[in-house]
Amino acid sequence: MPILETKNIIHLHPDILEAHGVLDARPLSKSLAIRLSQLQGGDIPDLVALANKVKNKFASQTHACTIMNAKSGACVEDCKFCAQSGRHTSEIETYALVKQEQILAAAEKTYSHGIRSFGIVTSGTGYTVLDDEFIKILSAIQAIHAKYPDLQVCASLGELSEETARALAQAKIAHYNINLQVNPARYAELVATTHAVACRIRTIRLLQNNGIKTCVGGILGLGESMLDRIELAYALKELDVDVIPLNVLIPLSGTAAEHQPPIPVAEIAKTFALYRLIHPLKIIKLAAGRETKLKDFQGLLMLSGANGLLTGGYLTTRGRKTEQDQVFMEE
Ligand code: SF4
Secondary structure (H helix, E strand, C coil), X not given: CCHHHHHXXXXXXXXXXXXXXXXXXXXXXXXXXXXXXXXXXXXXXXXXXXHHHHHHHHCCCCEEEEEEEEEECCECCCCCCCCCECCCXXXXXXXXXXXXXXXXXXXXXXXXXXXXXEEEEECCCEECCCCHHHHHHXXXXXXHHHHCXXXXXXXXXXXXXXXXXXXXXXXXXXXXXXXXXXXXHHHHHHCCCCCCHHHHHHHHHHHHHCCCEEECCEEECCCCCHHHHHHHHHHHHHHCCCEEEEEECCCCCCCCCCCCCCCCHHHHXXXXXXXXXXXXXXXXXXXCCHHHHHHHHHXXXXXXXXXXXXXXXXXXXXXXXXHHHHHHHHC
């Protein structure tokens, strides 16, 4: 082994050395993940470098998607971070399900930018019966497929029933997004009291039983600990979800999370690195908070294990233009 390489390895923290087993397809144990989560200072860039190697070896392809908010606000749930909850006083645009033409126009914009994944998102608890609104969404999905056969259509519509999950499978959606947000054991304390995390897990199982790929992630910055983030990562592993979007909280005015303090960039990078080591093969997406909270450090996150991003804006906040993100990803 060359002398330089030997020196570098000697200086690595022993827990990071042990975690190199991931490069040989050895799963990261929860106890090692917990030890890694306690690393500080100069050890964090070493952890990030390992996560980047794991990404390059097992998940080097980059994935980008856009979403459209097809129905906004007036939600009866009380998710602490969400400006669309009717219980919060955030000033947002509120509207019922938009017309099919508007959904098609948003899909067309995504397509024209060269992005091949488009998600339809609606506010609210979810759809458990095949009501008029749900049928309209199905019809919009079909219309997009007919016009852009190579555009993946995804959906994030809240909780589902066997009947609505089956209908989405028949409509051939690519992925369904339903986030667990935090350590499931602390969902009621950190996220919402009006519904249980068990209902979301039930929806994930229904989707999987119907052959739909799942996109399930969380939010960093809701007052959770590093241990909570690790618990969420292993909960997602147990559920064997396909895509993991990680958001960084944007504490919106009028929401119950508006006074949450920001978390340091080094901690965010460490979390992404740990998620990559725990989920070597999965798509891990950097979602909301990328521009507003990470600013100059967005690139660091793409070197910390993330291999995907949400581009072109979020549900109630603007993002960076898709064109700028394309240059960013190429660079
Ligand atoms: S996250 Fe969804 S379910 Fe929760 S308040 Fe917002 S719109 Fe409603």
